[in-house]
Amino acid sequence: MFDPETAAIRFGTGLSPRINAPSGIDAMLNGLSEPTMEEQAFPINSYSSYRPAIWNSLLAGKKMNKAVRDGDEVGQKKARKIYRKLGTALFDAGNADGVAELMRGTVTENGFKQRLVWFWADHFSAYQAVRPQKRLVSSYIEEAIRPNIGGSFYSLLTAASLHPVMLKFLDQDRSFGPNSKRAKQQENLGLNENLAREILELHTMGVDGAYSQKDVREFARLLTGYTYNHKHGARFLPAFAEPGPKYILNQSYAEDTSNEQAVLSFLKNLTLHPDTAHHIARKLVVHFVSDEPKPELVSHVSAAFLGSEGNLLKTYEALLEHPMSWKSPDQKIKRPLDLIVSSMRAMGINSPSEKWDTGPENRLFFNGPLTLMGQTFHNPPGPDGWPESTADWLHPQSIAARIQWTMTVPARLVSGRLPDPRDFAEIALGERLTNELKFAAKAAETRREGIGIILASPEFQRR
Amino acid sequence: MSKQKLSRRDVLLRSGALGCSLAASPFMTPVTFASAPWENRLVVILLRGGMDGLDVVQPYAAPSFDDMRGALISSENAGQNDLDGYFSLHAGLSGLRSMWDSDDLAFAHAVSTPYRDKRSHFDGQDLLEAGSGEVSGKTGMRDGWLNRLIQLQGAGYSTRTAFAVGREDLAILSGKAPVSEWGPNTKLPLSPQAQRLLEIVYHSDPLFNETITEAIELANLMNPLEAEVAESENLMQEMADTIREESAVGGHKRLAEFTALQLKEETRIASFSLNGWDTHRGQKNGIRAPLNRLQETLITLKKELGPIWGKTAVVAMTEFGRTARLNGSSGTDHGTGGVMVLAGGAVRGRKVYSDWPGLEASQLYRDRDLMPTEDVRSYAGSVLEGLFGVKQSDIETSVFPGLDMSAVPKVIL
Numbered sequence: 001m002f003d004p005e006t007a008a009i010r011f012g013t014g015l016s017p018r019i020n021a022p023s024g025i026d027a028m029l030n031g032l033s034e035p036t037m038e039e040q041a042f043p044i045n046s047y048s049s050y051r052p053a054i055w056n057s058l059l060a061g062k063k064m065n066k067a068v069r070d071g072d073e074v075g076q077k078k079a080r081k082i083y084r085k086l087g088t089a090l091f092d093a094g095n096a097d098g099v100a101e102l103m104r105g106t107v108t109e110n111g112f113k114q115r116l117v118w119f120w121a122d123h124f125s126a127y128q129a130v131r132p133q134k135r136l137v138s139s140y141i142e143e144a145i146r147p148n149i150g151g152s153f154y155s156l157l158t159a160a161s162l163h164p165v166m167l168k169f170l171d172q173d174r175s176f177g178p179n180s181k182r183a184k185q186q187e188n189l190g191l192n193e194n195l196a197r198e199i200l201e202l203h204t205m206g207v208d209g210a211y212s213q214k215d216v217r218e219f220a221r222l223l224t225g226y227t228y229n230h231k232h233g234a235r236f237l238p239a240f241a242e243p244g245p246k247y248i249l250n251q252s253y254a255e256d257t258s259n260e261q262a263v264l265s266f267l268k269n270l271t272l273h274p275d276t277a278h279h280i281a282r283k284l285v286v287h288f289v290s291d292e293p294k295p296e297l298v299s300h301v302s303a304a305f306l307g308s309e310g311n312l313l314k315t316y317e318a319l320l321e322h323p324m325s326w327k328s329p330d331q332k333i334k335r336p337l338d339l340i341v342s343s344m345r346a347m348g349i350n351s352p353s354e355k356w357d358t359g360p361e362n363r364l365f366f367n368g369p370l371t372l373m374g375q376t377f378h379n380p381p382g383p384d385g386w387p388e389s390t391a392d393w394l395h396p397q398s399i400a401a402r403i404q405w406t407m408t409v410p411a412r413l414v415s416g417r418l419p420d421p422r423d424f425a426e427i428a429l430g431e432r433l434t435n436e437l438k439f440a441a442k443a444a445e446t447r448r449e450g451i452g453i454i455l456a457s458p459e460f461q462r463r
Numbered sequence: 464m465s466k467q468k469l470s471r472r473d474v475l476l477r478s479g480a481l482g483c484s485l486a487a488s489p490f491m492t493p494v495t496f497a498s499a500p501w502e503n504r505l506v507v508i509l510l511r512g513g514m515d516g517l518d519v520v521q522p523y524a525a526p527s528f529d530d531m532r533g534a535l536i537s538s539e540n541a542g543q544n545d546l547d548g549y550f551s552l553h554a555g556l557s558g559l560r561s562m563w564d565s566d567d568l569a570f571a572h573a574v575s576t577p578y579r580d581k582r583s584h585f586d587g588q589d590l591l592e593a594g595s596g597e598v599s600g601k602t603g604m605r606d607g608w609l610n611r612l613i614q615l616q617g618a619g620y621s622t623r624t625a626f627a628v629g630r631e632d633l634a635i636l637s638g639k640a641p642v643s644e645w646g647p648n649t650k651l652p653l654s655p656q657a658q659r660l661l662e663i664v665y666h667s668d669p670l671f672n673e674t675i676t677e678a679i680e681l682a683n684l685m686n687p688l689e690a691e692v693a694e695s696e697n698l699m700q701e702m703a704d705t706i707r708e709e710s711a712v713g714g715h716k717r718l719a720e721f722t723a724l725q726l727k728e729e730t731r732i733a734s735f736s737l738n739g740w741d742t743h744r745g746q747k748n749g750i751r752a753p754l755n756r757l758q759e760t761l762i763t764l765k766k767e768l769g770p771i772w773g774k775t776a777v778v779a780m781t782e783f784g785r786t787a788r789l790n791g792s793s794g795t796d797h798g799t800g801g802v803m804v805l806a807g808g809a810v811r812g813r814k815v816y817s818d819w820p821g822l823e824a825s826q827l828y829r830d831r832d833l834m835p836t837e838d839v840r841s842y843a844g845s846v847l848e849g850l851f852g853v854k855q856s857d858i859e860t861s862v863f864p865g866l867d868m869s870a871v872p873k874v875i876l
Contacts, residue, residue, distance in 0.1 A: 171743045174792035188534055190791025194743045207583045368706030374630050384585050392632045396644050396678035400651045408699045440660040449657050458668035
């Protein structure tokens with residue numbers, strides 16, 4: 001059953017010399033819906049707050065291109081300057097948001113909340129691959145995910161699946177009802193299936209869910225009207241919407257309502273579907289407990305999700321109250337982001353250097369190493385997010401990158417004298433400290449190496 | 464400081480010579496330098512995202528092609544890169560023309576895995592790499608088909624026989640037979656004491672122990688000069704260098720160079736992936752970058768392999784093709800039948816292999832996708848049979864269980 005160290009390591013962001021491990025399940029479930037102290041101390045901007053700047057930088061880019069075409073050298077120079085300035089400002093702001101995210105995990109009283117934010121951010125993976133927007137994923141998470149992790153799955157689903165970043169990522173901004181007003185004005189405009197498919201396959205029912213290609217198609221018809229552009233933000237435009245009823249999963253939608261309302265009813269019905277409950281429950285158990293989840297534990301969590309109509313607190317409670325979540329030894333390997341945050345936490349870091357936000361240090365300490373370890377910050381390989389299985393992370397080259405990082409960067413992140421590796425080992429691992437590690441901590445030639453070896457050890461890398 | 468002046472390639476090239484002195488390292492596992500099981504070489508490239516076969520090898524002479532795909536092709540380009548009077552090559556692959564003309568390039572058209580209808584990338588790739596008839600989660604078959612191929616060789620292989628290139632765990636090579644996993648750009652200069660202590664702390668965790676042993680061994684093997692100096696500054700500098708190299712353009716070319724280096728030594732089978740084929744919108748522009756990466760990868764392999772290119776077959780395959788008609792965003796959605804690329808001196812080239820189904824509505828799969836008329840695994844099987852002399856019965860029972868490759872042509876010289 002519950003023990004504080006497992007709560008901190010398996011379900012949180014690790015042990016800390018400054019912050020106590022959670023006292024119980026209640027403490028872990030407390031405050032998931034309210035802004036916490038560390039969220040206020042390390043603010044992250046919302047994606048919406050960046051949108052005007054994105055639009056302005058695009059306008060500047062257009063001006064620049066026009067000046068190039070017109071051979072207007074002065075105009076080109078001026079536009080390029082503005083374009084670069086806006087782009088750099090957004091890029092830097094995005095990096096600063098990313099560091100704030102790391103810091104929240106480093107100093108939080110309740111690491112479970114930060115881990116849930118990352119779990120759902122991964123479940124609803126979305127990003128824009130172009131610079132500077134690719135650095136604005138933290139702002140999407142801040143706006144769509146974080147405020148909704150303690151409420152209903154329906155609120156989270158609608159906030160994330162219909163968020164501007166998702167609409168763009170999965171091409172909903174380019175999907176038009178084939179019989180819509182808009183499609184009649186211009187050739188070759190029509191449906192794009194991408195968002196409809198991934199909502200069913202990834203966000204709700206899962207690939208084994210009881211839906212067909214026809215349901216994907218009908219859902220894509222239903223989603224038309226929801227759109228986004230950088231100038232106006234996310235909107236529902238009736239002129240883009242496919243008229244008439246749609247039949248999805250044996251039910252009729254938008255018979256006498258607009259697609260706008262009907263999409264919400266369909267999403268609501270998806271959250272009540274047993275396939276969704278099973279898919280979400282399995283993902284939670286796989287993420288927090290084991291790659292090979294015990295069916296009893298999955299059913300227990302799934303029943304809580306289904307019985308509460310997707311109440312997320314009840315779902316987490318089911319996960320945390322079950323003895324199987326606690327008794328097995330650490331089976332999961334920390335993802336690189338978790339490794340970095342739990343290392344910073346064990347080092348007792350409580351305030352970031354301003355240099356980390358921009359320029360070479362951000363790249364050298366965080367973004368670069370994350371890529372080498374196989375987890376480019378918030379840019380997973382596809383809409384299915386990062387892999388879960390140990391085999392995917394235990395790649396020789398990425399383990400080499402983990403060692404490179406642990407042996408060099410943590411020592412650079414603290415300004416004063418490094419802790420004695422023998423004490424540090426106790427702090428970082430608690431009851432998980434082995435005799436071999438105690439010996440290694442004592443035998444290391446330098447404090448830096450001692451700390452690096454402790455952070456590189458399997459005991460610290462697992463959770 | 465002279466080491467800074469050596470290019471990574473210089474260092475790599477010396478690795479063969481220095482291999483023996485490394486045997487003293489406590490981290491070295493005994494590598495048997497047994498003669499490789501085969502003389503020929505195979506490279507399997509996974510094209511993740513669903514490559515649009517109808518755009519890459521265009522049936523420009525098909526009556527409906529223009530109606531379906533005209534928007535993607537400006538009129539002066541249709542048939543511009545004619546291959547055989549019926550198919551033409553996408554302009555983005557024009558650089559492969561000489562490979563085609565010298566009989567080193569072929570395509571298999573209207574092929575697919577047995578995956579149907581749900582059109583999920585992730586299940587599709589799972590099935591492609593497992594080489595099974597069904598998604599592996601459902602059959603319990605978890606190893607990859609290249610690994611099963613190696614297992615067939617009994618004891619006649621070493622850990623270097625097959626190489627998973629890059630930072631990604633490749634399911635196609637995972638399984639009981641040990642394979643190597645590494646890529647360009649990683650160095651790990653540790654102090655002897657740090658190395659010894661790491662060995663101690665990893666010892667109790669077999670999974671980590673195996674991985675780290677291989678990491679240190681390969682890092683030393685690929686960059687042996689680095690082991691001499693091991694200051695923290697040096698490790699930091701190496702990491703900074705790696706970060707810079709990794710983010711530089713042309714990562715695919717470095718993968719190809721690294722692959723060629725391994726194939727010149729003990730390695731006979733290598734695999735890696737090239738991504739970016741999920742062209743849901745603006746395909747006309749969107750497909751250019753992945754095509755260029757594919758083209759440059761093949762050209763680099765040919766160049767770096769030198770005379771060994773003649774003994775090599777490169778197979779590039781994808782999880783599914785895309786819709787025959789364009790979607791409403793000037794792109795294509797997930798489909799079924801598509802194209803497999805075959806390159807290398809060992810290939811019977813200058814041919815588009817196909818039992819062509821046609822593009823009329825009634826000829827499409829579910830009035831939507833190019834109809835697959837042959838299992839893509841049959842072509843892979845034909846490569847294994849021709850390249851390595853694997854018996855058809857072994858292919859149909861062990862490598863691709865349940866496959867019937869009786870109708871597939873011989874694609875290897």
